[in-house]
Amino acid sequence: MSGVPKILVVDDLAANRLAIRAALRGVEATIVEAGNGFDALAITLEEEFALILLDVQMPEMDGFEVCERLSANPQTADTPVIFITAAHNSPEDRIHGYRTGATDYLAKPINDQLLLAKTRVFLRLYQQNRALQAALEAAKVADRVKDAFLANVSHELRTPLNAVIGLSALALNHSSDPRQREYLEKVSDAGQTLLAIINDLLDLTKIAAGEMSLECTPFSLQKTVARALSVIGHHAIEKGLRLESRIDERLPELLLGDPLRIEQILLNLLNNSLKFTETGWVVVRIAIEDIDDQQAGLLIEVEDSGIGMSESEIARIYQPFVQADPSITRKHGGTGLGLAICKQLAEGMQGSIEVSSRLGEGTRFRVHLRLGVATASECPSGDDPAAAENLPTHYPAARVLVVDDQPLNRDLVFELLGSVGIAPRFAENGQQAVDILREAGAQAFDLILMDIQMPVLDGLAATRRIRALPGFATLPIVAMTAHTMVHEKEVYLAEGMNDHLGKPFSLPAFFALLARWLPVQGDAPAVAAPPAAGAADAGGNELAAISGLDTAAALQRFAGNRARYRHWLREFVGESAGFTATIDTLLAGGASESARQAVHAFKGRVGTLGMRELQALAAALEQALRAGKANSPAGHALRRQLAQSIEAMCAGIQAALAQSPPRQATSRASGPPPGARPAGPMPASVTALLRLLQDADGGSATAIASCLAELPDSDWEPLLQAARAQVQKFDFEAARQLLAGREKVE
Structure with missing residues (x-):
């Protein structure tokens, strides 16, 4: 678009066009002329005009018809049109002209000063x-940049927070000291609260627009x-402050509202008070302003003796x-977001917030809310911890399709589903999933767990x-992805998905999702307790000593299965040696997007395995690739550093696994003959594998690898190795018979 606006003059007489041009010689605009209506319409399709000066009485097509056509075209409908006429100047003519789309009228002979004044008004409006x-x-561009930034930062924020939650849960399993357990439970509660808050804080656009969804529970x-x-x-104990709460005795036992948002307001106000109070006290007061059987008017006060x-x-x-004083950020830290969020949340709940304060005399925040009064019968069972523990956890007849391109992710989900009696079917990309469903039909599956970022489709x-x-309109499809922004979830739902599970996910979140979407089929068999703190198997201490490897967090994701974790560490060593060379080859061939996708997938794998340093390097390299800086000095340095870190990690893993004393292996001579099933109950993972083999499922290869990782040096290993050889030849029935004889698995 040119910087100088254009004016179109339409008149069948050249003398009139010349007169108008002369009258407008002081205007900073380009004058374009047309001698008839047809030419005028053609010109407006090619150029944009700030104003059209249109004669009414012209041969073939008069000004009224030209104006009607301009109004009917979305490209020109908003362009102002001034009729210039001598003959059609009656009130009726003017009304007709306005109805056709004219903006103004000028009568001939033209008053040059009036034409100039009107033209300048319309040009100013145009500019x-x-x-x-x-x-x-x-x-809009800034919004898109912000959204992209927040989407990337979300992963970096969630990773350490998930580690806090996972490590505290793992420590709880190993601790019997009451005080330690109390501390760990508080850590876990705080982590869960922060995780839930961060999920919405990251989408500042929603908060600023007042569109944050609020619950009423x-x-x-x-x-x-x-x-x-x-x-x-x-924090109060560390600073020597008294922390008190005073709650009105009339407060109902249960209210209807959003507990997470109210807790968020409380935490922000309390943290603010603690930050700016060096001696004295901080107190929370909950008062009832008015109450009846239906509603309660609440006053929440947070007061301190601070600065x-x-x-x-x-x-x-x-x-x-914005901080109240710029020096606050240097002394106390913080983003200046807390109180702004409190105000928006309070107003979003149809409430208000006010503050009273004097320098050196402390501060008091008052939040006014009106909430419904609930009864015990209105509290859903899902809010009852005891009821939550009794969720159905056994689905032996459930049919689940897992769609994920990463073997590690498929293996983790296979393990978790197998623990509740589900033998899933696998697809490695979206196209495989579509093909499987098209062939199997709409009644073949109860649930689909779908990764988002995959090759092919x-x-x-x-x-x-x-x-x-x-x-297939109603088959539940759940997005299983590390993309967890609110607007991203909305996209998934708008595209036809039914739910969302963020990676890395916790075990309770995973099983709660199954409970939402799968029919109740009975209670789970007893599950073995997690291993005791000192019962780490061979190689555990050596692995924990590797720099940059967080084995505790990784084992929590593997549900404590150390054998399976070691299996995937060995897979990492075998697959990652040439990773950076592959990236270099892709970049040399101009395939920067393929390189970025490979780095993104690598980042997810090493994150799941607890390789936090490698995950951070991969995230930085992914950012460089996204910004087109792969071949910059910083990009080259990142690739070199990543290659060195991969080499060091592989060496550390190999050394740790080599130091592991061999397991007490079962004598092959005394083991079962090939084809004979070992004595004792069949492991759940083998039962799940048999169902896949019976259906000739392509996920059988992944399932066999998982079984081998779970059952090394056992009587099952030679049978599983033989079954794998048959699957590699696509003889699923032969593999099934090796493991189970001729009997079918129902």
Whole structure:
């Protein structure tokens, strides 16, 4: 678009066009002429005009018809048109002209000063409109950049937080000391609260627009306050502050509202008070302002004896990313988001927040909310921890299709599903999933767990194709992905998915998802308790000593299965030696997007295995590839550093596994003859494998690898090795018979 606006003059007489051009000689605009209506319409299709000066009385096509056609074309409908006429100047003619789309009228003979004044008004409006459009586009670009930034940062924030949650859960399994367990439970509760809050904080666009979804569920405000105080209590102890709570005796046992958001408000206000209070106290008060059988008017106060604020500082405290005093950031840290979020959340719940403070005399925040009063009968069983522990956890007849291109992810899901009696079928990309479903039919599966980023056909495209198949409109499809932004979840739901499970996921979240989407089929068999703290198997201590390898967090993801974890560490050593060379080859061939996708997948694998340093390097390299800086000095340095770190990690793993004393192997001479099933109960993983073999499922190869990792040096190993050889020849029935004889697995 040119920087100089254009004016189109349409008149069948050249003398009139010349007169108008002369009258507008002081205007900063390009004058374009047309001698008839047809030429004028053709010109407007090729160029943009700030104003059209249109004669009414012209041969073949008069000005009224030209204006009608301009109004009917979306490209020109908003362009202002001034009719210039001598003959058609009656009130009726003017009304007719306005109806056809004219903006103004000028009578001939033309008053040059009036024409000039009107033209300048319309040019000014045009320039203002262009400036607004440019600002709007810039805002949209900034929004897209922000969304992309937040989407990338979300992974970096969630990774350490998931480690906190996972490690605390693992430590709880190994601790019998009551005080330690109390501390660990508080760590776990705080981590879960922070994780839930971060999931929404990352999408600042939603918060700023007031579009954050709020729940309305029964909850105990007393417990919410207690949980918030337990989270920040140690900070008060460290600073020697008294931390108190005073709760109105009239407070109902259960209220209807969003406990997470109310706890978020409390935590932000309490942290703010603790940050700016060096001596004295911080107190939380919950008061009832009014109450009836249906609703309660609440006053939540957080007051401290801290440094206080001046009136000018109070005026700025609710602005996002702004501290009351710039020196605060240097001394106390923080983003300046906390109080802004409190205000938006309170107003989102139809409430309000106010503050009173004086320098040196402390600060008091008051939050007014009106919440519904709930009864015990309104509290769903899912809110009851005891009920949650009794969720159905055994689905022997469930049919689940897992779609993921990463063998490690497939193996993890296979292990978890097998623990509740499910023998899943696998697809390695979206196209395989579509082909399987098209052949099997709409009644063949109860649930699909779908990765998003995959080769050949991604999860979203696969979902669209599945929904287009006859009979597949209601089959539950769950997005299983590390993309966890609110707007990303909305995209998945809009594309036809039913639910979302963020990676890396916790075991409770995974099993809760199964409970939501699979029919109840009975209780699970007893599950063995996690191994004791000192019962690490061979190689555990050596692996834990490797720099950059967080074995505790990784084992939590593997449900404590150390044999399976070691198996995937060996796989990593075998697969990763030439990884950076592969990236270099892709970049040399101009396949930068393929290189980025490979690095993204590598980042996910090493993150699951607990290789935090490698994960951070891969994330940095992925950012460089996305920014087109792969061949910059920084990009080359990242690839060199990644290659060195991979080499060091592989060497450390090999050394640790080599130091592991051999297991007490079962004598092959005394083992069962080939083809004979070992004595004792069949392992659950082998039972699941038999179902896959019976269906000639392509996921059988992955399942056999998982069984071998789980059952090394056992009587099952030679049978599994022989079965793998048959599967490699696509003789699934022969493999099944090796493991189970001729009997079918129902």
